[in-house]
Amino acid sequence: MKSLFAALVLAAFLPVAAQADEGLWTFDNFPAAKVKAAYGVDITPEWRARVQAASVRLSVGCSASVVGADGLVLTNDHCATDCAHDIGPLGADYRRDGYLAAKRTDEQTCPGLDAEILEGVTDVTPRMLAVGVGLSGIALVKARSAGAGAIETGACGSDRHYHCQLVNLYQGGQFKLYKYRKYSDVRLVFSPGDRAAFFGGDPDNFNFPRFDLDCAFLRLYEDGKPVATPYHLRFDPAPPTLGEPVFTSGNPGGTFRDLTAVQVETQRDLSLPMSLTRLSELRGRVIAFGETGPDAGRLADEYLQDLENDYKVVFGRLFAIDNPTFMDAKRAADADLRAKAEAKLGPSLGDPWADMAKIQPAAQALYLHDVLIERNPVDSDLFEYARGLVRAAAERAKPSAERLPEYSDSQLPIREHQLLDAHTVEPAIEHINIEFWLTKVREHLGADDPDTKLLLGRDSPQTLADRLVGASRLADPAVRKALWDGGMAAIQASDDPMIQFALKIDPEARRIRAAQEDQVTGPTERASEAIAKARFAVYGDSVYPDGTFSLRLSYGAVAGWSDHGKTVPAFTTFSGLYDRATGQPPFDLDPRWAAAQSKLNPDTVFDFVTTNDIIGGNSGSPLLDAKANVIGTAFDGNLESLGGDYGYDGAVNRCVVLSSAAIAEALHKIYGADALLAELMAP
């Protein structure tokens, strides 16, 4: 248990050859021979096929696994909190108190949530490369989007049971079509509530030893009935053993390990400090808002769970690369790859590293307008609804190939699901975010920037936020449905202030996006592809691609680590939870846990750590033993792994797992969820 900073200042994610246990491996290029040699386990193609068939991707950015014959899915509680929040009736706080469906008919649909299981992968690299021949800048970007859309639609058609997605692997080295079986009716079965799932709160987040029951159960439905899933994995409540080989199957989010040094420098010098500054101030605003009363406190606590997690991740990323040793090694790795590739490829290689360096001034110059107006402007449901409705209306009027790619035929159903389902919108949090956004636009672009004037006019951030949030009716799903169905005519006729605001700024946002695609995205794609080619020429298939929130398999072992000479044990037990509870938030016990203390086996393995290489997006991944049984669910990395976007250090990076043993014990003795437990334990 130590400081994030101390963990990071000494970390060494050096971009050298892959270490033991490193890798976000695709299922079709898993280093089975290496694993066999290291751990004596045979990860056969059949093993992988079986695991793939039961591996689930959740559209909230999480992973999961099918663990029962009737569509029962295990994931993390923190992947189900939005659902718990949305479905709780007035006066109930499922997020805090948890939820257990007493019977199947009590299982309620999570709004907007899609679950997907990968059915097949097709290599479309030649076709996608052909699409880009002779093009550059925005023309390249647009041609590739259109090409991807055509491939996706060609493979999935308009079948809403499927989702086809083109995945760019190895930073432009491969293009693959991923075809998913999609389930759009996913219901909540069980959540323990976040006092048990997130005991220790932000101070313990990413920490270890840890004492969190971070699990939830969902169920896949179709046509109003649970989906039959005979291919489910076996849930095994036996405790893990030290040194045991283990595997995670999940969807690591975007990582940056294959980026060049100049790209990482732009993150270090610009995007990460800007993000950290933004998250810090927003965090401060939300914390102070939460102190104004009990209702505000509840809202703030919920929102802070995500916000402080993001903050810690960005903090970890920045401090991992804010490190001359790391950057020197990164530059050396670039130079080494370049020299080796030149020897193999000769002059045909060109100098994509120099090209990448030349892109950075434009990336820096365009960054602020892009991030503030177009790419990721504000965390607001109402604005996202408005922008989504405005853009869907405009884009649906075009042929799929000419649309913004997120509105292409293959993506539109997911967008529609997100936009039209009923979510709980919190006006107070909306107001904080909209006002904060407008303030940052004025601060970072300047009071006299044309974009500041476009957004604010003669208003102050506060008066505009008052009007946009106060008078918008977009929280009502029926209003959104009418605007979706009515298309651009309805949008233009709407007097909803948020719709009119989104409509007003949309041309400028699109202009900014086009500039970004022309000067940054397109040229970066070109340079990345050349570097990927160099990497394949030098390393062959011994390398894994950066994370892309698509299915990967990692391997490792149950193991603690040594922290400056002190051993951090691999396991915690229930008894450790009771020792750590002080009674003061966030170290206060859920009352059910306090009451059940004497009934629980205090030596039950609670959480544990493994050497598996995971990253955000892997949350909810099953932790599998050699037989592909589910012995836990991965829910976090340790502090040392927060720089994992840039590399992996097997000596100290750890995956944090909730044991199946703890889940079984808690379901039985604390939550009385014996029917659920029986379903899990069914042969």
Next chain:
Amino acid sequence: MKSLFAALVLAAFLPVAAQADEGLWTFDNFPAAKVKAAYGVDITPEWRARVQAASVRLSVGCSASVVGADGLVLTNDHCATDCAHDIGPLGADYRRDGYLAAKRTDEQTCPGLDAEILEGVTDVTPRMLAVGVGLSGIALVKARSAGAGAIETGACGSDRHYHCQLVNLYQGGQFKLYKYRKYSDVRLVFSPGDRAAFFGGDPDNFNFPRFDLDCAFLRLYEDGKPVATPYHLRFDPAPPTLGEPVFTSGNPGGTFRDLTAVQVETQRDLSLPMSLTRLSELRGRVIAFGETGPDAGRLADEYLQDLENDYKVVFGRLFAIDNPTFMDAKRAADADLRAKAEAKLGPSLGDPWADMAKIQPAAQALYLHDVLIERNPVDSDLFEYARGLVRAAAERAKPSAERLPEYSDSQLPIREHQLLDAHTVEPAIEHINIEFWLTKVREHLGADDPDTKLLLGRDSPQTLADRLVGASRLADPAVRKALWDGGMAAIQASDDPMIQFALKIDPEARRIRAAQEDQVTGPTERASEAIAKARFAVYGDSVYPDGTFSLRLSYGAVAGWSDHGKTVPAFTTFSGLYDRATGQPPFDLDPRWAAAQSKLNPDTVFDFVTTNDIIGGNSGSPLLDAKANVIGTAFDGNLESLGGDYGYDGAVNRCVVLSSAAIAEALHKIYGADALLAELMAP
């Protein structure tokens, strides 16, 4: 008018030979010949002596000048806002509404404020170097402190009319004794109020064009009577002219231009991002607190003026050096100096750059505990009172040479003045800061760090802040006086929770300080001295020392600049203010200004920019013409100059000045301050 970010991303504070107009020159090493050649002005020793005699340093971290025969002093309003806040009677808001003493007897003493005029400088370099011979680590630090204290006391004795201060110039290259005539009764004569002085608020802070009447007048008193100051400078309300040579005399705060690349890297990678993160979250907390009601809003706005200024400065500093071009040039400059010095000095030079690099891991490892527990833990009056009283009690029991240097005989009167004068303490702001501090201790050191446990015990940050702020009586000056007079016995017997808290953590804070001095401060002093020796050997006296909040003279000219091809004019006028006013804060007019519009000459030069090299601490510096007449008061730099801690770029760095012309016009037509104006204009 542009974005801070855009200003900085393209700035180039390259650490090369001093540019035209660059330099924070000491009065005894002013490049008079260079100025004569460039501007045709003779800055004679007599000119400098006359300016020095009327240049004032204020203990709030500002500069000022004597501009009238009866101790009348001109500075910035933002240097007098704390005073205005402190002296305002209940129900009055001098800070917002301003203050004009109708007659001399209405002039009220600013609590804790000292004004100092430099009388003489003595070189004590040989003596200070001798003190350190053969010592290293903490022994060096302690010997130097004792040596400095002995020199200071030797020169000033116990005469409270004087303050003697040892100043380390050129990062260890020279040690000089500065002897100041000190005035401890400084009274507020006039403040325009911050709606006029700080029109445009944070969005316009460091911006230009600018429209701020950022001036205040103070008066030096002694024995209850105004001090006679026949040596005052002449206040000249004639408008400045384009290209006119101008000078600032003031006290630039600590800069880092002579630091080595590895030291700047530690700032870039650690201290600056940590500061920015801290300031951002605190800013967010204060902004959200300010939205809870009108009283909270007023408190928050006041506090935010300082906080957002600090934030912008740190932002500017970080983004100036978050720049591979800057860092490459910095490294090249280190290597160049090293090569040239080796050629001159041979092996006696050693390798202080390598020594400096070896110190950085310790500097990084000790940083967080030092900054969170000892160096700069929290912006809280109550905690500062408690720590000051606890330490003063302990230190006064020792001989001066053995004390912490800030409690030596020469410094003690200033500390006593600050600790015992009546200030307004704002419990709500105190609570925010204390709770925030404790949260950051837990976050950055970890919940299980011994220092976190020492500070928090079983409390949460909130419950401890409730108790410390809620029950402390240290806001009462009488309580502080009794504890000061009672010494350690009174401290130990006190049941004030803040006193007991400061007492409890003091041994650990001192231990941290000792480790820092031993592993960082001492070794850095040694390496810095060797590098300073190298710099003198190579550059002779053609270089100026980094800022040390001691008296410096800068030169330059009235000049706009070119911003990406667009010319920013050098002057604004009153009419521009009325054009910029939107009616929405912070672009709303002070009602007196709104009412006076038709009376004012719209073409009066309001604010203007010059090429003078200034930095924080220079605020309030007189802007002098060739005849040493005061034609304005410097109150800001432009956004481009925010990286000024690391260098100066004459093409775009500008000093922002309020014209004497505007002051005279406003005093007469807006504030009816004709007596004050007559005093200013007296021959």
